[in-house]
Amino acid sequence: MSDLIQKAATLDAADPLAHFRDKFALRDGLIYLDGNSLGALPKASAAAMMAAVEQQWGEGLISSWNDADWVNAPSRIGDKIAPIIGAGEGEVIAADSTSVNIFKALGAALSLQEGRCVILTEEGNFPTDHYMMQGLERLSGGKISTKAVAGDAILDHLDTDIAVLLLTQVHYKTGAMRDMAAINRAAHEHGVLVIWDLSHSAGAVEVDLTASNADFAIGCGYKFLNGGPGAPAFIYVAKRHQHADAVLAGWFGHARPFAFEEQYDAAPGIERFLCGTPPILGLAALEVGTELMGKADMNAVRAKSLGLADLLITAMQPLCRDHGFALVGEPDRTHYGSHVSFAHPHAYAMAQALKARDVIGDFREPNILRLGLTPLYLRFEDVILAVSRLQAICESGEWDRPEFHARAAVT
Amino acid sequence: MSDLIQKAATLDAADPLAHFRDKFALRDGLIYLDGNSLGALPKASAAAMMAAVEQQWGEGLISSWNDADWVNAPSRIGDKIAPIIGAGEGEVIAADSTSVNIFKALGAALSLQEGRCVILTEEGNFPTDHYMMQGLERLSGGKISTKAVAGDAILDHLDTDIAVLLLTQVHYKTGAMRDMAAINRAAHEHGVLVIWDLSHSAGAVEVDLTASNADFAIGCGYKFLNGGPGAPAFIYVAKRHQHADAVLAGWFGHARPFAFEEQYDAAPGIERFLCGTPPILGLAALEVGTELMGKADMNAVRAKSLGLADLLITAMQPLCRDHGFALVGEPDRTHYGSHVSFAHPHAYAMAQALKARDVIGDFREPNILRLGLTPLYLRFEDVILAVSRLQAICESGEWDRPEFHARAAVT
Numbered sequence: 001m002s003d004l005i006q007k008a009a010t011l012d013a014a015d016p017l018a019h020f021r022d023k024f025a026l027r028d029g030l031i032y033l034d035g036n037s038l039g040a041l042p043k044a045s046a047a048a049m050m051a052a053v054e055q056q057w058g059e060g061l062i063s064s065w066n067d068a069d070w071v072n073a074p075s076r077i078g079d080k081i082a083p084i085i086g087a088g089e090g091e092v093i094a095a096d097s098t099s100v101n102i103f104k105a106l107g108a109a110l111s112l113q114e115g116r117c118v119i120l121t122e123e124g125n126f127p128t129d130h131y132m133m134q135g136l137e138r139l140s141g142g143k144i145s146t147k148a149v150a151g152d153a154i155l156d157h158l159d160t161d162i163a164v165l166l167l168t169q170v171h172y173k174t175g176a177m178r179d180m181a182a183i184n185r186a187a188h189e190h191g192v193l194v195i196w197d198l199s200h201s202a203g204a205v206e207v208d209l210t211a212s213n214a215d216f217a218i219g220c221g222y223k224f225l226n227g228g229p230g231a232p233a234f235i236y237v238a239k240r241h242q243h244a245d246a247v248l249a250g251w252f253g254h255a256r257p258f259a260f261e262e263q264y265d266a267a268p269g270i271e272r273f274l275c276g277t278p279p280i281l282g283l284a285a286l287e288v289g290t291e292l293m294g295k296a297d298m299n300a301v302r303a304k305s306l307g308l309a310d311l312l313i314t315a316m317q318p319l320c321r322d323h324g325f326a327l328v329g330e331p332d333r334t335h336y337g338s339h340v341s342f343a344h345p346h347a348y349a350m351a352q353a354l355k356a357r358d359v360i361g362d363f364r365e366p367n368i369l370r371l372g373l374t375p376l377y378l379r380f381e382d383v384i385l386a387v388s389r390l391q392a393i394c395e396s397g398e399w400d401r402p403e404f405h406a407r408a409a410v411t
Numbered sequence: 412m413s414d415l416i417q418k419a420a421t422l423d424a425a426d427p428l429a430h431f432r433d434k435f436a437l438r439d440g441l442i443y444l445d446g447n448s449l450g451a452l453p454k455a456s457a458a459a460m461m462a463a464v465e466q467q468w469g470e471g472l473i474s475s476w477n478d479a480d481w482v483n484a485p486s487r488i489g490d491k492i493a494p495i496i497g498a499g500e501g502e503v504i505a506a507d508s509t510s511v512n513i514f515k516a517l518g519a520a521l522s523l524q525e526g527r528c529v530i531l532t533e534e535g536n537f538p539t540d541h542y543m544m545q546g547l548e549r550l551s552g553g554k555i556s557t558k559a560v561a562g563d564a565i566l567d568h569l570d571t572d573i574a575v576l577l578l579t580q581v582h583y584k585t586g587a588m589r590d591m592a593a594i595n596r597a598a599h600e601h602g603v604l605v606i607w608d609l610s611h612s613a614g615a616v617e618v619d620l621t622a623s624n625a626d627f628a629i630g631c632g633y634k635f636l637n638g639g640p641g642a643p644a645f646i647y648v649a650k651r652h653q654h655a656d657a658v659l660a661g662w663f664g665h666a667r668p669f670a671f672e673e674q675y676d677a678a679p680g681i682e683r684f685l686c687g688t689p690p691i692l693g694l695a696a697l698e699v700g701t702e703l704m705g706k707a708d709m710n711a712v713r714a715k716s717l718g719l720a721d722l723l724i725t726a727m728q729p730l731c732r733d734h735g736f737a738l739v740g741e742p743d744r745t746h747y748g749s750h751v752s753f754a755h756p757h758a759y760a761m762a763q764a765l766k767a768r769d770v771i772g773d774f775r776e777p778n779i780l781r782l783g784l785t786p787l788y789l790r791f792e793d794v795i796l797a798v799s800r801l802q803a804i805c806e807s808g809e810w811d812r813p814e815f816h817a818r819a820a821v822t
Contacts, residue, residue: 025469034473041469046461053460053696057640058436058452062445062771065821070640072820097687099661100511107550123673128662128687131675135660139518143552148673173671222688229468229481229691249546250510251539258822260584260776262534262559264542276508276539277633280640282690285464360473365671409483410476411669 001388004315008380011307016300020376023292024226031382031389033361036200036339036372039226045288052284073283074252074274078234080290081225084298085198085217086208087236093270094221094286095278098199098233100248101218102132102166104273105235107247109164109193109216110144116163117144120192122151126172129197133166154183158190165192169207170200170337173364174328177205177337181212188213193241199223202234203293204338204374206302215241221282224338224374226289232282235273242269250275296376304375309333309340311380312371315387316342323394328368339372348411350393352404357389363411412799415726419791422718427711431787434703435637442793442800444772447611447750447783450637456699463695484694485663485685489645491701492636495709496609496628497619498647504681505632505697506689509610509644511659512629513543513577515684516646518658520575520604520627521555527574528555531603533562537583540608544577565594569601576603580618581611581748584775585739588616588748592623599624604652610634613645614704615749615785617713626652632693635749635785637700643693646684653680661686707787715786720744720751722791723782726798727753734805739779750783759822761804763815768800774822 012018025041026032032040056068065071078092085092095101106119119133125148133146149157154165165187170177180196187194196217201207203224209217215238221231237244246266251257252274255265266272310333319325320342328341344350344367351363361371371386393399423429436452437443443451467479476482489503496503506512517530530544536559544557560568565576576598581588591607598605607628612618614635620628626649632642648655657677662668663685666676677683721744730736731753739752755761755778762774772782782797804810 025465027470032472038468038473040472041464046464046469049460049464049692050457053452053457053639054436057449058457059438061443061451062449062773063766064640066819070821096507096511097661097690099663099687100507100659103659107546111549125673126662127665127668127671127673130673131660131662131665134675135518135656135658138522138656139550139658140552141554143554228464229475230688230694231692232690233687245546245549247546247550248511248514249542250508251537251542252510254538254542257538258776258820260538262536262538262541264545276510276644277641279508279643279690279693281460281642281696282693283641285692355474362473365669408477409669410481 004311004384008311008384011311011380015304017296017304017375020296021379024377026377029358031359031386033359033371033373033386035374035377036204036223037362038229039223039289039374040377042226042288042292045228045285048284048288049281052281070278070280073280073287074278075271077283077287077290078270080287080294081202081234084293085202085236086210088210088239090269091239092234092236093273094232094234094283095274096233098218098220099128099132101233101235102129102197103136104246104248105195105216105218106133106136106164106166108237108241108244109195111245111247112241113163113193116161118161119144119146119164119166120154120157120162121148121166122154123148124151125168126197126199129166129168155186158187158192160191162190162192164195166195166197168197168199170205172200173368173370174341175336175339176329177335180214184213200337200339204305206298209236214238221286225286225293227286228282228289230282231286232279237270237273242272246273248275252276252278301375305338305373306333308373308375308378308380308383309336312340312373312383312387315384319387319391319394338374339370341368341370343367344369346399348407349399349404350390353393353399354390357393359386359389415722415795419722419795422722422791426715428707428715428786431707432790435788437788440769442770442797444770444782444784444797446785446788447615447634448773449640450634450700450785451788453637453699453703456639456696459695459699460692463692481689481691484691484698485689486682488694488698488701489681491698491705492613492645495704496613496647497621499621499650501680502650503645503647504684505643505645505694506685507644509629509631510539510543512644512646513540513608514547515657515659516606516627516629517544517547517575517577519648519652519655520606522656522658523652524574524604527572529572530555530557530575530577531568531573532559532577533565534559535562536579537608537610540577540579566597569598569603571602573601573603575606577606577608579608579610581616583611584779584781585752586747586750587740588746591625595624611748611750615716617709620647625649632697636697636704638697639693639700641693642697643690648681648684653683657684659686663687663689704787712786716749716784717744719784719786719789719791719794720747723751723784723794723798726795730798730802730805749785750781752779752781754778755780757810759818760810760815761801764804764810765801768804770797770800
């Protein structure tokens with residue numbers, strides 16, 4: 001382990017992103033390996049939130065829709081997310097939840113695919129992706145059907161019945177990463193549109209929606225974008241598809257919301273993918289997180305993420321050998337996102353025991369200890385410390401205390 | 412006018428709700444007649460928001476889903492909204508936008524009405540209500556149709572084709588208030604379910620969903636509930652209808668969200684009407700506003716609201732006589748909500764000129780000056796002051812300055 005401590009110190013000393021850590025409010029001693037579930041608090045967020053509450057809401061009141069430019073917050077923030085995921089200006093908007101945006105993207109894609117009635121996804125996709133598809137299927141009364149197939153058989157199921165393929169780029173559990181460009185290409189050959197769920201990609205890996213010729217994407221504001229708990233999500237629609245029907249078409253998606261017209265007339269651009277009144281307080285926090293992420297070079301972020309993962313996997317080898325952990329996936333992380341999962345029969349208790357030692361990771365059913373690697377605020381040193389605490393937990397057997405087996409409401 | 416000043420002083424002195432004003436951060440001199448568009452900032456909201464940001468998010472991080480009970484925020488706040496609108500425990504949940512909740516309520520109602528395919532509303536309903544209906548109609552590919560008829564002809568159009576009637580209880584422009592119990596009764600006689608939009612009702616007038624045998628309702632968190640700009644909205648589903656299909660059925664509406672199952676299995680109660688991850692920061696502000704509203708007796712709120720409206724209408728009589736204002740609706744406000752509208756050919760400029768004199772109301776197309784009366788923080792004295800400033804604006808002709816005619820993005 002002492003070799004690895006030395007290696008971590010060297011890597012930290014050379015880390016071009018090291019200065020970002022000070023931009024986050026992280027307690028000394030805490031090792032936070034769950035930024036892929038809820039990103040840490042940027043120090044600037046508290047002041048921005050106070051300005052939104054006390055000045056904009058409290059003093060500006062209704063006038064802040066114009067004076068504080070609340071009305072453009074969704075598209076302004078969308079344009080700040082865009083470069084992080086390789087999208088163009090006017091192709092991304094921040095609004096609603098990821099789940100609601102999945103529904104919008106499905107509806108929009110279907111509106112472009114007359115005569116095609118099947119929504120395809122992979123088994124084991126994140127549950128809400130399945131659920132939103134299933135809700136649309138039920139609502140359609142059988143007109144639309146959903147199909148989930150094994151992940152490695154997706155390409156075999158592309159045909160002219162398929163309207164849309166909904167895939168998550170980086171798998172929430174295993175971290176496995178899809179080749180976006182190749183899948184778009186294969187899908188387009190069959191006339192299939194693709195919706196990418198970027199929840200574990202945006203701010204985590206290099207994404208180039210433009211170069212990969214993506215159709216639609218949605219993603220999460222509260223993970224690697226550090227937008228706060230339940231932050232507004234985003235939706236990307238390629239310019240060429242922006243005439244699609246957003247379906248969840250509320251007054252903020254209208255071409256003239258304040259004309260109060262009775263007939264829906266969709267805004268010409270990405271604004272049509274807004275629905276109700278934008279969540280201004282949530283957007284204020286998301287804007288800070290997004291701006292901070294936007295200052296980091298995504299090549300550097302990815303390079304550090306791979307470095308952290310390599311170090312973690314190397315450091316975990318003794319625990320894999322002696323204490324029942326098994327790396328999920330391959331040691332070469334080139335085709336994975338920014339978290340590393342280890343299977344263990346007592347993964348839940350291990351996660352709880354780690355928390356008691358101030359290391360926060362998370363558990364995913366049925367047996368996964370998931371460790372998120374967030375290059376903006378995680379140090380190589382932290383990885384080594386986390387593994388050494390886990391080693392102590394295993395060697396002492398403390399993970400087996402009854403309190404570490406009691407399940408909380410949210411795991 | 413001096414008689415009215417005296418009357419206002421007497422009414423203020425006897426106002427049982429007067430002590431609430433100090434709970435809000437309102438600048439001295441400002442007369443805020445737009446709390447029906449964006450409610451004022453409760454003083455306690457800033458501290459609650461800071462606690463949510465700095466302690467819960469910053470320090471608690473992911474653990475706050477359990478430790479700060481984030482996971483139950485939507486139902487906890489729903490249960491605080493319930494008594495304000497005469498709903499029972501477990502019948503209301505705070506989530507998403509009003510528009511998204513309209514879609515959920517429509518989908519749920521339709522799921523209970525097999526064989527019926529028409530959604531009915533009134534012409535002139537708030538635009539987003541129309542738009543969400545229209546989106547559902549387009550998505551259904553003609554299976555569902557929408558119908559908007561004159562408001563006074565609604566009851567004549569109830570028949571066995573109608574699945575669901577979507578009505579706003581208090582009209583956003585005129586303030587006219589529907590008799591909820593009578594309409595529910597008439598609708599139910601034809602097997603029609605009713606969705607009530609309570610955006611201008613909740614916290615503004617006495618609403619008794621239980622006694623009026625309501626089916627579904629949705630409403631706004633940022634108006635009379637003072638939940639902040641773009642606050643999460645709420646949805647009410649009567650216990651007897653909670654087996655309905657929420658359609659926008661995301662992972663937070665699942666019976667076991669953290670089991671990460673692939674097949675949707677709706678939560679048994681009101682939680683099934685959640686969709687994505689709840690917007691925790693917006694909910695933190697909404698909780699403060701809702702708690703404050705919950706401390707006021709709704710009978711007293713309604714009595715004061717009617718008193719404010721009477722005083723306003725009386726004080727406006729000279730302006731109606733001499734300066735072209737015309738009261739929208741009847742002077743007896745028993746059948747109106749908590750805002751009063753006046754038509755005027757230069758309503759937009761009048762609203763702007765009032766703003767320059769620190770009186771904030773709003774304009775609604777095509778010619779409406781809309782004045783919101785929020786009993787928790789408005790004094791009778793404010794009403795008189797606002798009218799006297801408007802009188803000065805009319806007498807001086809200052810409303811006709813060019814800058815008062817320039818339209819802002821949000822009106």
